[in-house]
Amino acid sequence: MIGTSRSSSTREYQSLGTTTITSTGSQAYTVPAGMVYAEIEMWGSGGGGGGRKSVSSGRDITLYSAGGGGGGGYSKHKIRIVNLREGDVLNFSIGAGGGGGGNDISGSAGGNTTLVSHTRSAVVITDTSTLGNVAANGGVGGVSSTFGSNAGGGVASNGNITNTQGTAGGAGGGVGADGGNGGGGANGGAGGAGGTVSTSTESGAAPAGGGGGGNGLGSTVDKTNGAAGANGKVIVKAYG
DSSP states (O other), X not given: OBTOOOOOOOOOOOEEEEEEEOOOEEEEEEOOTTOOEEEEEEEOOOXXXXXXXXXXXXXXEEEEOOOOOOOOOEEEEEEEXXXXXXXXXXXXXXXXXXXXXXXXXXXXXXXXXXEEEEEETTEEEEEGGGGOOEXXXXXXXXOOSSSXXXXXXXXXXXXXXXXXXXXXXXXXXXXXXXXXXXXXXXXXXXXXXXXXXXXXXXXXXXXXXXXXXXXXXXXXXXXXXXXXXXXXXXXXXXXX
């Protein structure tokens, strides 16, 4: 059972190795021989930056900058498993970064990263949703709007060591202004810069950085569209 406490001991546990998982979607970690517990770090993904907003009034068009995507959250969790066996599997879902928005389109939210289950020969031993999901959520997508609005950073939950929220993306909404910067991932990568008259929007840095928002200056697509958020990540440190 995941999360079960172990009686106190003076034994000093040794590291059995560290595994980093950066592929998104359903991913698996195979328990090595001798593992007693593991420390798991999880990052949600960054939200995508919004695309600039254009508003027509007769022959006039007013252009507004867009907000940057929020950074993904971070959770750290220590697990001990009763009757743990070599070859058991810890299953994760790792969030993909949110896509950047085009003209008048907000960025997409980043995907969540969660610890899903402990299985043995494909049989579920523990479904972690029954214990409260251990999760690092993705950041909110940047807003394409006529008013300034910060995209919130992803929250984290049920990690028994640390839960840290990602940084909110910078607000857009200014007429003819630079795009908002993406928010940084909690304990992760930096947010991407918003577009300016001379520089393109930047994607969030891995892991978990939010994408930059498009500018409201009427320049080319790579400066007015939002940029993508960075993917999430999992690190498993085994001890035995």
